[in-house]
Amino acid sequence: MSARILVFAGSARRASLNKRLAAVLSASIVAAGGEATLIDLADYEMPLYHGDWEADNGPPEAARRLNALLAQHDGLALASPENNASISALMKNTLDWLSRIDGGATLQGKAALLTAASPGALGGLRGLNHLRDILHTLGVTTLPQTLAVSRAHEAFAEDGSLVNERQRGQVDQLATRLIHLALALKG
Template sequence: MKILAIAGSNSEVSMNKQLVAYASTIFENAEVEVIDLNPYEMPIYKHERELKNGIPQEAKDFAAKIDAADLLLISLPEHNGTYSTAFKNVFDWVSRIKDRTVWNEIPMLLMSAAPGVRGGTGVLEAAVKRFPFHGGNIVETFSLPFFNDNFDRTVQKISNEEKDNELKEKIKKISAIETILEK
């Protein structure tokens, strides 16, 4: 199984990148690529820019990574109740590629981590509502609140046993679905 683990952030110390990287280690017998958005930085989407210059190569490269995956792990930071600007811009550009949906119906585990009590639930709610219109096949969601208290940065693992078990159960369910699909 090929897993593309996407941190929806351009932060160099992204807690969502740490979460998605950790989640990817729980899957057995998987080929995993963990990416953040820094290599996919493009001009802010503008219709006139698209008409003049076309779709940037970075958007096409991002879409190709999605298309090569069997499973998407996406962890989104919450910025003012929704996606980070870096993520939204990549999402917007990829959505403009002719004859494709952004997520291409590839099964996904959608996650968010945040330092506060809500754990990024605002961005998860926004994504759960929006992604299906763009080919999002959301199998599970997971939220990690109080990231600084519930994630051990030294060993790169969820330290809250209850939250760690919750994530592992969701991954177990996804792994079972993926095993059935492979047959």
């Protein structure tokens, strides 16, 4: 039995550093024996959550599509940008909409690996604490180990791989741990 992991970044920016990190996570998950589905939130455009909009329309089509995709997976691997010491509005909005479908039932019981990439010295580490709290509230079990790639504008080689060998090893180890956690939670 292999673990199916949905992978995305909390940035839709074309040159997103977190999208690059998400691609690295996806490759490591596959190398570790898991199945990875790498998506771009640019393909899941949702309005900013608003209760009146929801009352008039229900969850947006992109949220229902993403929820259906998530339902086919055992876990999440996230690359989360840090905005003003927290998570990006895109990541929060995506999670908020998912939490409004069947009371967030699809997220419950999933495993998650949290990572971040930032040009800054802390690599987006502070935002991961917020992301962990939010996901725990939604019933997601997160790996205690995280990875924050600092000076991320210098961290990737032309072929998309991480330049730093130690970080490459860390990602591989995290991918293996995520797969184990996802399979354990699946039961």
